Amino acid sequence: xxxxxxxxxxxxxxxxxxxxxxxxxxxxxxxxxxxxxxxxxxxxxxxxxxxxxxxxxxxxxxxxxxxxxxxxxxxxxxxxxxxxxxxxxxxxxxxxxxxxxxxxxxxxxxxxxxx
Amino acid sequence: xxxxxxxxxxxxxxxxxxxxxxxxxxxxxxxxxxxxxxxxxxxxxxxxxxxxxxxxxxxxxxxxxxxxxxxxxxxxxxxxxxxxxxxxxxxxxxxxxxxxxxxxxxxxxxxxxxx
Numbered sequence: 474x475x476x477x478x479x480x481x482x483x484x485x486x487x488x489x490x491x492x493x494x495x496x497x498x499x500x501x502x503x504x505x506x507x508x509x510x511x512x513x514x515x516x517x518x519x520x521x522x523x524x525x526x527x528x529x530x531x532x533x534x535x536x537x538x539x540x541x542x543x544x545x546x547x548x549x550x551x552x553x554x555x556x557x558x559x560x561x562x563x564x565x566x567x568x569x570x571x572x573x574x575x576x577x578x579x580x581x582x583x584x585x586x587x588x
Numbered sequence: 589x590x591x592x593x594x595x596x597x598x599x600x601x602x603x604x605x606x607x608x609x610x611x612x613x614x615x616x617x618x619x620x621x622x623x624x625x626x627x628x629x630x631x632x633x634x635x636x637x638x639x640x641x642x643x644x645x646x647x648x649x650x651x652x653x654x655x656x657x658x659x660x661x662x663x664x665x666x667x668x669x670x671x672x673x674x675x676x677x678x679x680x681x682x683x684x685x686x687x688x689x690x691x692x693x694x695x696x697x698x699x700x701x702x703x
Contacts, residue, residue: 477631482629506690508690508693513597513695514695515594515677515693515694515695515696516632516677516679516691516693517693518690518691518692521690531690532690563631563632565631565690576622576634576637577622577634577690577691578634579624579631579632579633580631581629581630581631582629582630582631584629
Protein backbone atom coordinates (compact mmCIF):
# COMPACT_ATOMS: atom_id res chain seq x y z
CA UNK A 474 0.00 0.00 0.00
CA UNK A 475 1.16 3.50 -0.80
CA UNK A 476 1.85 5.46 2.31
CA UNK A 477 2.08 9.24 2.40
CA UNK A 478 2.65 10.71 5.82
CA UNK A 479 2.56 14.31 6.99
CA UNK A 480 4.47 15.48 10.04
CA UNK A 481 1.54 17.02 11.90
CA UNK A 482 -2.21 16.56 11.83
CA UNK A 483 -2.90 19.85 13.58
CA UNK A 484 -0.71 22.93 13.86
CA UNK A 485 -1.28 26.37 15.38
CA UNK A 486 1.11 29.19 14.53
CA UNK A 487 1.24 32.94 14.94
CA UNK A 488 1.23 35.55 12.18
CA UNK A 489 4.72 36.17 10.88
CA UNK A 490 6.15 32.83 11.96
CA UNK A 491 8.04 30.61 9.52
CA UNK A 492 6.21 27.32 9.16
CA UNK A 493 7.48 24.01 7.81
CA UNK A 494 5.11 21.25 6.71
CA UNK A 495 6.80 17.94 6.00
CA UNK A 496 5.63 15.13 3.77
CA UNK A 497 7.19 11.70 3.29
CA UNK A 498 6.18 8.94 0.88
CA UNK A 499 7.46 5.37 0.95
CA UNK A 500 6.66 4.21 -2.59
CA UNK A 501 9.64 5.65 -4.45
CA UNK A 502 7.34 8.02 -6.36
CA UNK A 503 8.97 10.64 -8.56
CA UNK A 504 6.20 13.23 -8.35
CA UNK A 505 5.09 15.02 -5.22
CA UNK A 506 2.49 17.73 -4.72
CA UNK A 507 1.19 20.20 -2.18
CA UNK A 508 -2.46 21.29 -2.22
CA UNK A 509 -4.61 23.29 0.11
CA UNK A 510 -8.27 22.60 0.69
CA UNK A 511 -10.70 25.34 1.68
CA UNK A 512 -14.48 25.14 2.06
CA UNK A 513 -16.23 25.96 -1.19
CA UNK A 514 -12.95 26.08 -3.12
CA UNK A 515 -11.99 22.43 -3.40
CA UNK A 516 -8.32 21.45 -3.67
CA UNK A 517 -5.91 23.95 -5.17
CA UNK A 518 -2.36 23.12 -6.25
CA UNK A 519 0.38 25.15 -4.53
CA UNK A 520 3.61 23.55 -5.79
CA UNK A 521 4.74 20.27 -7.27
CA UNK A 522 8.00 18.49 -7.90
CA UNK A 523 8.82 15.84 -10.49
CA UNK A 524 12.35 15.11 -9.29
CA UNK A 525 14.79 15.80 -6.50
CA UNK A 526 15.68 19.49 -6.33
CA UNK A 527 13.10 20.28 -9.03
CA UNK A 528 10.01 22.35 -8.31
CA UNK A 529 7.21 23.92 -10.28
CA UNK A 530 4.63 26.50 -9.27
CA UNK A 531 1.04 25.43 -9.16
CA UNK A 532 -2.02 27.63 -9.25
CA UNK A 533 -1.52 29.48 -5.94
CA UNK A 534 2.22 29.60 -5.06
CA UNK A 535 2.26 33.10 -3.54
CA UNK A 536 3.44 33.11 0.06
CA UNK A 537 4.84 29.58 -0.16
CA UNK A 538 8.07 27.87 -1.10
CA UNK A 539 9.08 24.22 -1.25
CA UNK A 540 12.12 22.04 -0.82
CA UNK A 541 12.88 18.58 -2.18
CA UNK A 542 16.33 17.43 -1.13
CA UNK A 543 15.48 13.73 -1.09
CA UNK A 544 13.15 11.76 -3.33
CA UNK A 545 10.87 10.66 -0.52
CA UNK A 546 10.50 14.03 1.20
CA UNK A 547 8.76 17.20 0.06
CA UNK A 548 8.52 20.19 2.37
CA UNK A 549 6.17 23.16 2.16
CA UNK A 550 7.42 26.39 3.72
CA UNK A 551 5.36 29.38 4.72
CA UNK A 552 7.97 32.11 4.90
CA UNK A 553 5.85 34.44 7.02
CA UNK A 554 2.54 32.91 7.98
CA UNK A 555 -0.60 34.98 7.56
CA UNK A 556 -4.17 34.39 8.70
CA UNK A 557 -5.33 33.76 5.12
CA UNK A 558 -3.06 30.71 5.08
CA UNK A 559 -5.23 29.00 7.65
CA UNK A 560 -6.28 25.89 5.76
CA UNK A 561 -6.05 22.12 5.37
CA UNK A 562 -2.79 21.25 3.60
CA UNK A 563 -2.59 18.01 1.65
CA UNK A 564 0.48 16.31 0.27
CA UNK A 565 0.27 13.79 -2.58
CA UNK A 566 2.62 11.63 -4.63
CA UNK A 567 2.49 9.70 -7.90
CA UNK A 568 4.71 7.73 -10.24
CA UNK A 569 6.35 9.37 -13.25
CA UNK A 570 4.28 7.75 -15.97
CA UNK A 571 4.18 9.11 -19.49
CA UNK A 572 0.50 8.72 -20.19
CA UNK A 573 -0.93 11.17 -17.72
CA UNK A 574 -2.89 8.39 -16.09
CA UNK A 575 -1.06 8.20 -12.83
CA UNK A 576 -3.13 8.23 -9.69
CA UNK A 577 -2.10 10.60 -6.96
CA UNK A 578 -2.05 9.26 -3.43
CA UNK A 579 -2.73 11.67 -0.60
CA UNK A 580 -1.53 12.01 2.95
CA UNK A 581 -3.95 12.58 5.86
CA UNK A 582 -3.57 16.35 5.77
CA UNK A 583 -2.35 19.02 8.17
CA UNK A 584 -4.91 21.43 9.57
CA UNK A 585 -2.97 24.69 10.01
CA UNK A 586 -4.40 27.58 11.98
CA UNK A 587 -2.61 30.94 11.87
CA UNK A 588 -3.57 33.30 14.68
CA UNK B 589 -11.93 30.44 -14.37
CA UNK B 590 -13.01 27.11 -13.00
CA UNK B 591 -12.06 24.30 -15.36
CA UNK B 592 -13.68 21.47 -13.42
CA UNK B 593 -17.14 22.16 -12.06
CA UNK B 594 -19.24 20.26 -9.58
CA UNK B 595 -22.41 22.29 -9.46
CA UNK B 596 -24.07 20.45 -6.58
CA UNK B 597 -22.42 21.29 -3.26
CA UNK B 598 -24.47 18.56 -1.57
CA UNK B 599 -26.65 15.60 -2.39
CA UNK B 600 -28.89 13.56 -0.13
CA UNK B 601 -29.79 9.98 -1.12
CA UNK B 602 -31.64 7.22 0.67
CA UNK B 603 -29.69 4.11 1.60
CA UNK B 604 -30.02 1.42 -1.06
CA UNK B 605 -30.82 3.88 -3.85
CA UNK B 606 -28.55 5.11 -6.62
CA UNK B 607 -26.33 8.15 -6.02
CA UNK B 608 -25.36 10.16 -9.10
CA UNK B 609 -22.67 12.79 -8.81
CA UNK B 610 -22.01 15.06 -11.75
CA UNK B 611 -18.97 16.88 -13.03
CA UNK B 612 -18.43 19.19 -16.00
CA UNK B 613 -15.16 20.42 -17.44
CA UNK B 614 -14.23 23.17 -19.87
CA UNK B 615 -10.64 22.36 -20.83
CA UNK B 616 -10.59 20.18 -23.95
CA UNK B 617 -6.99 19.20 -23.14
CA UNK B 618 -8.19 17.09 -20.21
CA UNK B 619 -8.14 13.43 -21.11
CA UNK B 620 -7.98 11.54 -17.83
CA UNK B 621 -10.51 11.91 -15.06
CA UNK B 622 -10.54 10.69 -11.50
CA UNK B 623 -12.94 10.62 -8.59
CA UNK B 624 -11.69 10.94 -5.03
CA UNK B 625 -13.59 10.42 -1.81
CA UNK B 626 -12.79 12.40 1.31
CA UNK B 627 -13.87 11.94 4.90
CA UNK B 628 -13.49 14.84 7.36
CA UNK B 629 -9.98 15.25 8.75
CA UNK B 630 -8.56 12.69 6.29
CA UNK B 631 -6.81 12.97 2.95
CA UNK B 632 -8.70 12.16 -0.28
CA UNK B 633 -8.62 8.53 -1.34
CA UNK B 634 -8.71 7.46 -4.96
CA UNK B 635 -11.98 5.86 -6.00
CA UNK B 636 -12.14 5.32 -9.74
CA UNK B 637 -10.80 6.83 -12.97
CA UNK B 638 -11.55 6.94 -16.66
CA UNK B 639 -9.53 7.71 -19.75
CA UNK B 640 -11.03 9.76 -22.56
CA UNK B 641 -10.80 6.78 -24.92
CA UNK B 642 -13.53 5.10 -22.88
CA UNK B 643 -17.06 6.11 -22.05
CA UNK B 644 -17.56 3.88 -19.03
CA UNK B 645 -15.52 2.31 -16.28
CA UNK B 646 -16.92 0.08 -13.57
CA UNK B 647 -15.51 -1.08 -10.26
CA UNK B 648 -17.91 -2.88 -7.97
CA UNK B 649 -20.65 -0.50 -6.85
CA UNK B 650 -18.97 2.44 -8.59
CA UNK B 651 -19.33 3.34 -12.26
CA UNK B 652 -18.01 6.43 -13.98
CA UNK B 653 -19.50 7.59 -17.27
CA UNK B 654 -17.80 10.03 -19.62
CA UNK B 655 -19.55 12.04 -22.33
CA UNK B 656 -16.64 13.70 -24.09
CA UNK B 657 -18.74 15.71 -26.54
CA UNK B 658 -20.67 17.25 -23.65
CA UNK B 659 -17.54 17.54 -21.47
CA UNK B 660 -19.45 15.81 -18.71
CA UNK B 661 -18.80 12.89 -16.43
CA UNK B 662 -20.80 11.28 -13.69
CA UNK B 663 -20.18 8.87 -10.85
CA UNK B 664 -22.89 6.32 -10.06
CA UNK B 665 -22.95 4.48 -6.75
CA UNK B 666 -25.32 1.54 -6.58
CA UNK B 667 -26.57 0.66 -4.03
CA UNK B 668 -25.68 3.59 -1.78
CA UNK B 669 -24.46 2.67 1.70
CA UNK B 670 -24.04 4.76 4.88
CA UNK B 671 -20.24 4.55 4.56
CA UNK B 672 -20.51 6.35 1.24
CA UNK B 673 -21.34 9.59 3.07
CA UNK B 674 -18.34 11.79 2.27
CA UNK B 675 -17.22 14.61 0.02
CA UNK B 676 -16.53 13.50 -3.56
CA UNK B 677 -14.08 15.37 -5.72
CA UNK B 678 -13.89 15.16 -9.48
CA UNK B 679 -10.38 15.74 -10.88
CA UNK B 680 -8.83 15.96 -14.33
CA UNK B 681 -5.41 15.65 -15.92
CA UNK B 682 -4.37 17.16 -19.25
CA UNK B 683 -3.26 15.19 -22.26
CA UNK B 684 0.30 13.93 -22.41
CA UNK B 685 1.55 15.69 -19.30
CA UNK B 686 2.89 12.45 -17.90
CA UNK B 687 1.16 12.80 -14.61
CA UNK B 688 3.85 15.14 -13.37
CA UNK B 689 1.53 18.10 -13.11
CA UNK B 690 -1.00 18.44 -10.37
CA UNK B 691 -4.60 17.52 -10.91
CA UNK B 692 -7.31 20.12 -11.41
CA UNK B 693 -10.07 19.51 -8.90
CA UNK B 694 -13.70 20.50 -8.68
CA UNK B 695 -15.04 22.03 -5.48
CA UNK B 696 -16.56 18.77 -4.32
CA UNK B 697 -20.03 17.38 -3.63
CA UNK B 698 -21.01 16.36 -0.12
CA UNK B 699 -22.96 13.11 -0.41
CA UNK B 700 -25.23 12.26 2.51
CA UNK B 701 -26.74 8.78 2.66
CA UNK B 702 -29.86 8.71 4.77
CA UNK B 703 -31.00 5.50 6.51
